[in-house]
Amino acid sequence: MAKSKGLTPQSEDFSSWYNEIVYRADLADLAPVRGSMVIRPYGYALWENIQRELDAMFKATGHQNLYFPLLIPVSFFAREASHVEGFSPELAVVTHAGGKELEEPLAIRPTSETIIGEMYAKWIQSYRDLPLLYNQWCNVVRWELRTRPFLRTTEFLWQEGHTAHATAEEALAETRKMIEIYADFAENFAAVPVVKGEKTEGERFAGALSTLTIEAMMRDTRALQSGTSHYMGENFARAFDITFNDENNEQAFVHTTSWGFSTRFIGAIIMSHGDDKGLILPPRLAPHQVVIVPIFRSNDEAARQSVTAEVDKLRSALIDQGIRVHVDNREGMSPGRKFNEWEQKGVPLRIELGPKDIEKGTALLANRLEEGKREVRLEELAVTMAAELSDFHERLFERARRFREEHTFHAQSYDELKEMVEHGFVYASHSGDPASERAIQEETKATVRCLPLEGPSAEGSVCIHTGKPSGYPRKVMFAKAY
């Protein structure tokens, strides 16, 4: 998959490092389909944990899961002008089936607003039917020109939430609520600090009136859009005729939202936390939170038995606390090899247990964020692991947050912006003029990632590019992005 020799996230060849991690950590493999990948069991286990935690948050806020078809009549896309414009170039279309040419070609969904809109029109009659708070977990296909494992694959897995509301206020509140959930998830489960913000007109989703985003900083200081939440206004309601009778028996269009979070986020985890030794996984999402490596000579049956017994005891104690623990009892593989492998795979904590330890009633505990190992008493180990994992999460998050802070700047002039944008996130006043935004992108390769929801005020300031008054209440955030 890659061919770099070392693993150095700060090196100029960050992209080789990234590909190497994906390969060495056994997350994914290239598939014999353009721009696609196979998510391997270890990577998929990570995705399952992401799914489970996010899904619980959706359910807790009143959402329900359902499922829509993979194939969508191409004509559906044409109904919403900006949507068709946004998605046409990347549609994959089925033209033949059943041995003959189809009367109407079917697109493989790049996103499901259209087909969901079609059905919502049938389901919604009255204000009593609202709101509709639905979500689906599925795959989508977008024929992007340039692909990268997890970050932009031709086919990817995601969830897409689609809600319909009686009023704009309610729909906007939903949009806001969901970006908060994404941010909450990113920070409290993945230990990835994010900037919440609103996209500028040019960066908005096709057909949206406003798009909220969470932006994370990768270890090469570039930004990664990690989740989005869109307010569609009445655009899709008008295009698909989704109307209802309100309390006054007057007909009105619903206001819709959509929000999505994808396997791209696995890329965010890799690039936020990984180091020269490999991946580092956030404990709350890691497939294995703790790996136990038993150590004994294969010709010493007594040692094997006592080590196995002790390992089993420890394992049960950890499982009882709800900890995801894995015992690596592969034979014929040296312990050193195993240590290395689990480090590359980013397992937060590793316990080494051999005859010498058992004599002392201890084990060695290795923490992926630390050098060396600590000797810990066995009875203590059994009860402190949960706290240890929680602490690991805090440290990982804090480390990523500090890295972002150290690479966040404030530009007072365009020259400063040009320089700073090479090293991270840059806050600056901007007029909001789309042409100026494009010109800045052209010259610096950096884009306005968002207008942060919380950030420095731009009151009374002038645009660093045009000299016109700031077009926003706060400074916008520029960065080079994936």
Place this chain on the structure above:
RNA sequence: CGGGGUGUAGCGCAGCCUGGUAGCGCACUUGACUGGGGGUCAAGUGGUCGCAGGUUCAAAUCCUGUCACCCCGACCA
């Protein structure tokens, strides 16, 4: 679509200029010794050299065509 590059064993590559019937590292198999940081030794398995044509006594190597993939850019979660 523009610019660059690569197709030889599961993976990473050498061989090609100067034609003589394929090699290295890793991985894999077997055995022994090993086992607390990517083990050692020995013996093995595995390739119609991307595909098609041509030149030649002879083609991985030279020529023509073709396909695929990768990287940089434009597009994007």
